[in-house]
Amino acid sequence: xxxxxxxxxxxxxxxxxxxxxxxTVEGTSNPNLYWYRQAAGRGLQLLFYSVGIGQISxxxxxxxxxxxxxxxxxxxxxxxxxxxxxGFYLCAWCAGAGNEKLFFGSGTQLSVL
Amino acid sequence: GENVEQHPSTLSVQxxxxxxxxxxxxxxxxxxxxxxxxxxxxxxxxxIDIRSNVGEKKDQRIAVTLNKTAKHFSLHITETQPEDSAVxxxxxxxxxNNDMRFGAGxxxxxxx
Numbered sequence: 001x002x003x004x005x006x007x008x009x010x011x012x013x014x015x016x017x018x019x020x021x022x023x024t025v026e027g028t029s030n031p032n033l034y035w036y037r038q039a040a041g042r043g044l045q046l047l048f049y050s051v052g053i054g055q056i057s058x059x060x061x062x063x064x065x066x067x068x069x070x071x072x073x074x075x076x077x078x079x080x081x082x083x084x085x086x087g088f089y090l091c092a093w094c095a096g097a098g099n100e101k102l103f104f105g106s107g108t109q110l111s112v113l
Numbered sequence: 114g115e116n117v118e119q120h121p122s123t124l125s126v127q128x129x130x131x132x133x134x135x136x137x138x139x140x141x142x143x144x145x146x147x148x149x150x151x152x153x154x155x156x157x158x159x160x161i162d163i164r165s166n167v168g169e170k171k172d173q174r175i176a177v178t179l180n181k182t183a184k185h186f187s188l189h190i191t192e193t194q195p196e197d198s199a200v201x202x203x204x205x206x207x208x209x210n211n212d213m214r215f216g217a218g219x220x221x222x223x224x225x
Contacts, residue, residue, distance in 0.1 A: 006156075032210055043202065043217040044157070051210055059211065090156050100145040100206045102213060104156035 002027035006091045006105030013112055019064075019078040021108050023091030026072065031093040033074040034102070035066055038088040050074060051096070086112045115140040117205050119216025127224050132193050134219045136203035137185040143205040146186045148177060151200045151218075161188070193223045 006023045013019060025031050035047040046059045048066035056066050063082050067075045074091060091105040116139040126132050138146075144165040149157035163170045163177045163186065170177050174193075179186040190197055200220050206213040 041218075044215040046211060046213075049211045057211060092156075100147070100208055100213065101159060101162065102147070102204075103159065104149075107154070107156045109154070 002093075002103070004091060004093055004103060004105040006108060008108060009106065010109045011111070013081050013110065015083055015112055016080050019076070019081050019085070019110070021076040021089055021091075021110075023074045023076075023105055024072055025074075025093045028072070028093070028095065030071060030096065032096055033068060034092040034094075035064075035074065035076050036090040036092060036104075038090060038107075040087075044090070048076070081112045083112050086110055115143055115205055115207070115212060115214040117203060117214045117216045119203050119219055121219060122217065123220045123222075125222045125224060126193050128193060128195060130193055132190045132197070132221055132223075134188045134201055134203070134221070135185060136187070136205075136216050137183075138205040138214075139184070140205070140207065141181075141184065142207045145206040145208060146177070146179060147204050147206075147213075148175075148188050149202040149204070149215075151202065153199075157202055190221075193221075195223050195225050197221060198223045 003026045034049045036044045038044050050056050050068045064078050089108045092102050094102045119136045147162035150160045151157040161177050163179050174191050176189045200218045202218050203216040204213050
């Protein structure tokens, strides 16, 4: 069966520091991968998605970037965190175009102080 | 683009009662409607979904209904239990890689 791993679960970082969140998927190949952000008490905002290695699409302009160095690995990064980057970050995967079932990781609670 | 509205934002019911959460969508091309349950500090979990060629789908105590003409769909939970307490999200998609849009969520509290 397929599983998605996301880490760390919580992270406290000072303003201006770098960020690296990692997500891996097991049990499937060539998945679509997604990064979402969820502000406290709010819905889910799509940040990035990837349909293959090295292919990244950004949904909103921001202080963050994403990379997909391997088929089942998706990384969210920042060179310098802002206070507004605080939030709950979720990685997700689906089996590809036409298969809309989206499965989420357990999330990373990021606090920028 | 697609816009999904979800109501109510909070819902409190007594254990054993039914709970209904409603969503509307704007784009008639949307054809896939999932529902997610999110417990505190965890990622959303897919609990049920429905495609536009079906009007109703049921899985034990949960069911989803879809009215394509009115462009709204609803989640029904019967015989609620305290463990049903969570935030529930609806979503709508046209089947493209990046087009799934989520409602703002409903915080359901089931009182014992």
